[in-house]
Amino acid sequence: MSSTEQGTSSAAPAEPTTAPESAAAPEVPESFYYVHGKDKVVHKVSAGALQHSALIHGMISNLGYTEEQAKANPFPFENIDGDILQMVVDWCNQHKGKPTPPEDTNLPKQKEKLFDLVLAVNYLEIKELLTYCCKQVAMMVKGKSPEEIREIWMIPTDAEDEAAEKEAKKRAGKEAAGETAAAAGDAK
Amino acid sequence: MADPINDFDLWNELPNELKKRCISKMNVQTRQSLKRTCRNECLLVSLVKVRFTSLYVWFTGWGALEGYYTFDGNDHHEYVFTYSTEFSSLQLAQQIFKYVSESVSVVDRLHVDNAPATILDHVSDNSLNVKNLAMLDCNENSTMAALSKCITSNIRVFQTFHRHVHNFPIDLLTFELLESLQLLNVSNVAMFGFPVIVAGRWMMMRDTVGKKMQFATKSKQTMAHFQNEYHDRSQYHPSESVCKIGTDSAGISIVLKFEQELEDTQYFIMGVVRYDDNEGIEDLWSDMDALTPNGIW
Numbered sequence: 008m009s010s011t012e013q014g015t016s017s018a019a020p021a022e023p024t025t026a027p028e029s030a031a032a033p034e035v036p037e038s039f040y041y042v043h044g045k046d047k048v049v050h051k052v053s054a055g056a057l058q059h060s061a062l063i064h065g066m067i068s069n070l071g072y073t074e075e076q077a078k079a080n081p082f083p084f085e086n087i088d089g090d091i092l093q094m095v096v097d098w099c100n101q102h103k104g105k106p107t108p109p110e111d112t113n114l115p116k117q118k119e120k121l122f123d124l125v126l127a128v129n130y131l132e133i134k135e136l137l138t139y140c141c142k143q144v145a146m147m148v149k150g151k152s153p154e155e156i157r158e159i160w161m162i163p164t165d166a167e168d169e170a171a172e173k174e175a176k177k178r179a180g181k182e183a184a185g186e187t188a189a190a191a192g193d194a195k
Numbered sequence: 196m197a198d199p200i201n202d203f204d205l206w207n208e209l210p211n212e213l214k215k216r217c218i219s220k221m222n223v224q225t226r227q228s229l230k231r232t233c234r235n236e237c238l239l240v241s242l243v244k245v246r247f248t249s250l251y252v253w254f255t256g257w258g259a260l261e262g263y264y265t266f267d268g269n270d271h272h273e274y275v276f277t278y279s280t281e282f283s284s285l286q287l288a289q290q291i292f293k294y295v296s297e298s299v300s301v302v303d304r305l306h307v308d309n310a311p312a313t314i315l316d317h318v319s320d321n322s323l324n325v326k327n328l329a330m331l332d333c334n335e336n337s338t339m340a341a342l343s344k345c346i347t348s349n350i351r352v353f354q355t356f357h358r359h360v361h362n363f364p365i366d367l368l369t370f371e372l373l374e375s376l377q378l379l380n381v382s383n384v385a386m387f388g389f390p391v392i393v394a395g396r397w398m399m400m401r402d403t404v405g406k407k408m409q410f411a412t413k414s415k416q417t418m419a420h421f422q423n424e425y426h427d428r429s430q431y432h433p434s435e436s437v438c439k440i441g442t443d444s445a446g447i448s449i450v451l452k453f454e455q456e457l458e459d460t461q462y463f464i465m466g467v468v469r470y471d472d473n474e475g476i477e478d479l480w481s482d483m484d485a486l487t488p489n490g491i492w
Contacts, residue, residue, distance in 0.1 A: 122206075152228055153228045157232045160205050165234050
């Protein structure tokens with residue numbers, strides 16, 4: 008991935024914009040920003056690609072970072088796994104300045120990854136990618152029986168749900184009792 | 196031992212808003228399956244209604260029908276209904292409409308082919324919230340009565356008649372249709388591409404019904420025929436534009452478009468709308484233009 012680099016590597020020279028808005032328009036050097044996920048690997052993304060994310064776009068507009076400030080302070084997304092953030096960055100780069108196609112076939116096939124991607128994309132507010140992801144999630148269970156859906160998506164039955172709820176209550180009760188006992192011990 | 200709390204972390208990891216977004220991309224069968232997985236999903240699925248962009252139902256014979264639909268956000272045809280059982284076509288259609296109405300908010304276009312007249316009663320109550328109804332070869336008198344109900348429920352109706360000339364001359368078909376149309380209490384009629392003789396029959400119909408109807412056509416020949424034949428010329432408007440008809444009376448309007456497909460095959464399309472302004476009739480015309488010879492959008 009050309010636009011992704013480790014946090015320790017040196018900054019690449021700014022690339023000129025490729026979008027030919029008008030033949031007479033002067034070429035403006037493209038600005039870059041930096042993001043990192045849970046794994047702290049820094050990804051370099053162009054401002055054009057980041058336009059897809061309403062969240063990051065809002066952050067950039069509000070902070071008014073210069074390129075040096077942006078490099079020194081990568082946007083941290085601690086709640087997103089590194090490989091998922093990489094996928095998001097790749098998608099944003101691929102679709103930079105292009106109209107989004109009606110379907111995207113490059114989404115992950117592994118269900119765990121897809122669900123993580125849905126959560127990440129929702130957090131980053133990337134509307135088009137979220138639409139593709141939700142469609143892909145729906146396609147995973149197309150034509151399946153309720154039992155198959157339950158198995159694929161790990162949906163508990165009502166009985167399992169109730170058992171889990173009971174268990175959670177029990178645990179909460181135990182923890183509360185433990186805390187009370189500890190507090191009483193401290194007081195002594 | 197497996198942890199009963201953290202074992203379920205895929206679908207249940209998603210907040211309800213995201214789940215609803217995913218459900219909105221599901222077809223009707225998948226929704227029905229998801230509904231039956233557990234109580235929470237059942238509740239969630241019932242909150243997300245789908246907009247059908249089209250629903251096609253073919254009555255392929257006694258006790259058999261098939262169909263497909265397209266829905267919002269998905270251009271693929273979803274084939275769902277292929278029945279051939281001991282039930283009658285009507286019973287099957289009732290089942291389908293009931294099944295669909297549980298998941299659907301709006302049906303933009305319902306297309307029924309070779310349908311029994313009684314099926315329209317289920318459309319006219321509009322539990323499906325149909326916006327446009329297209330019908331092929333449903334020209335019984337009882338169908339017309341049901342159509343009348345559809346139109347009063349503000350459903351726009353399109354009917355396509357497609358016949359071999361030798362078997363069923365178009366003027367005879369038109370005359371039969373006209374008899375049925377008495378039930379519709381029509382205010383305005385616009386005819387495009389019709390042979391003069393057919394148009395003349397419509398004029399006769401007007402006099403038989405004794406109702407003040409306005410006629411419009413862009414055929415100079417037809418207009419000349421009208422004006423020579425009838426004394427009250429103010430009712431006949433030469434027109435290049437469909438919206439010219441009915442300028443002074445809102446109500447039920449009919450637009451008829453006649454085409455000759457091949458040498459021995461003719462068809463015409465009828466569009467009926469109840470409207471209060473001329474924009475309605477202009478839209479009706481452009482939608483009729485989009486109808487193919489087989490009556491399918």
